[in-house]
Amino acid sequence: MLALSSNHPLYLAGHPLHLSFNMCSISTKFWVFGYISIAALGEADKRLLPSPSPPAVPPPSLHKNRAMSSFSNGSGSKKLPQAIIIGVKKGGTRALLEFLRVHPDIRAVGAEPHFFDRNYENGLEWYRDLMPKTLEGQITMEKTPSYFVTREAPARISAMSRDTKLIVVVRDPVTRAISDYTQTLSKKPDIPSFESLTFKNRTTGLIDTSWSAIQIGIYAKHLDNWLQYFPMDQILFVSGERLISDPAGELGRVQDFLGLKRIITDKHFYFNQTKGFPCLKKAEGSSKPHCLGKTKGRTHPNIDPEVVQRLRDFYRPFNMKFYQMTGHNFGWD
Numbered sequence: 001m002l003a004l005s006s007n008h009p010l011y012l013a014g015h016p017l018h019l020s021f022n023m024c025s026i027s028t029k030f031w032v033f034g035y036i037s038i039a040a041l042g043e044a045d046k047r048l049l050p051s052p053s054p055p056a057v058p059p060p061s062l063h064k065n066r067a068m069s070s071f072s073n074g075s076g077s078k079k080l081p082q083a084i085i086i087g088v089k090k091g092g093t094r095a096l097l098e099f100l101r102v103h104p105d106i107r108a109v110g111a112e113p114h115f116f117d118r119n120y121e122n123g124l125e126w127y128r129d130l131m132p133k134t135l136e137g138q139i140t141m142e143k144t145p146s147y148f149v150t151r152e153a154p155a156r157i158s159a160m161s162r163d164t165k166l167i168v169v170v171r172d173p174v175t176r177a178i179s180d181y182t183q184t185l186s187k188k189p190d191i192p193s194f195e196s197l198t199f200k201n202r203t204t205g206l207i208d209t210s211w212s213a214i215q216i217g218i219y220a221k222h223l224d225n226w227l228q229y230f231p232m233d234q235i236l237f238v239s240g241e242r243l244i245s246d247p248a249g250e251l252g253r254v255q256d257f258l259g260l261k262r263i264i265t266d267k268h269f270y271f272n273q274t275k276g277f278p279c280l281k282k283a284e285g286s287s288k289p290h291c292l293g294k295t296k297g298r299t300h301p302n303i304d305p306e307v308v309q310r311l312r313d314f315y316r317p318f319n320m321k322f323y324q325m326t327g328h329n330f331g332w333d
């Protein structure tokens with residue numbers, strides 16, 4: 001699999017940022033709210049506000065594949081996913097997928113296919129072939145967290161099926177950025193400090209919004225792109241924080257959203273003191289307890305509290321906008 005890190009400078013290349021809102025997808029209430037927020041933003045921040053995306057047309061070769069969503073072969077068939085965890089990177093997407101796999105009516109591909117961002121040219125049949133076989137009534141799922149910040153992903157997923165259910169695990173963007181940095185640091189120990197990467201100019205306090213660790217957390221901007229193609233009630237937002245503090249509660253919401261019986265309950269989880277996270281009493285297809293691996297739940301480096309505060313100030317208006325758009329206060333401010 002092509003391993004282009006989402007911290008790679010090319011990752012968000014070509015994602016222009018303009019000061020404009022799409023009136024079709026955002027309520028008047030939100031527009032008024034957004035307008036007030038805009039006034040409070042600095043010049044650099046204004047460039048980050050949501051902009052409408054031109055509709056992307058799927059390659060003609062994919063149109064013919066749209067109807068061919070399953071391939072029968074004995075014990076079940078491979079189907080295109082009906083539900084996708086589209087983000088966010090470092091939000092808790094692996095935990096959510098691992099927990100969902102406990103459900104007998106969910107079958108999921110373990111690896112991240114990266115179809116709608118890096119592998120789209122391979123075509124839908126390539127994508128479908130990655131999926132596990134499912135029986136009638138079972139839901140096929142995958143997770144690729146980079147979809148949420150991929151400009152073309154909404155149009156492409158909509159072209160596959162307008163009915164695809166989308167799930168986004170969101171987490172405090174400041175902690176998310178530090179988690180993202182921690183992951184990069186674990187692979188490249190020589191990178192500059194988080195503090196120095198955060199600013200374009202530390203003296204003026206200008207934040208480097210082109211750094212993907214910062215960019216990904218501007219959820220309102222990315223969400224606006226999805227709302228050009230999907231109605232809000234087709235997108236479920238899972239709190240990354242609650243996924244840790246109350247996994248059964250968040251899993252209940254997800255099962256409802258997917259139209260499934262609430263089979264995954266608090267009986268399935270225990271809190272592992274050593275890991276510091278909830279774990280499964282029994283993993284899918286096993287009778288043994290299961291925690292996520294070492295790359296999940298890393299210790300974060302200490303970050304200068306002034307830098308953390310500056311980032312909190314930076315994200316606040318975007319968080320407010322995101323709460324307004326989703327109708328849910330995630331409590332990060």
Ligand SMILES: Nc1ncnc2c1ncn2[C@@H]1O[C@H](COP(=O)(O)OS(=O)(=O)O)[C@@H](OP(=O)(O)O)[C@H]1O
Nearest residue numbers: 089090091092093094095179277278292296297298
């Ligand atoms: N149960 C459980 N066990 C371990 N880790 C958990 C769990 N629930 C949520 N998390 C949080 O998931 C964070 C990693 O997020 P992702 O899986 O989305 O990362 S990735 O984008 O796929 O790399 C990871 O981030 P870090 O703590 O920064 O490592 C965890 O905080």
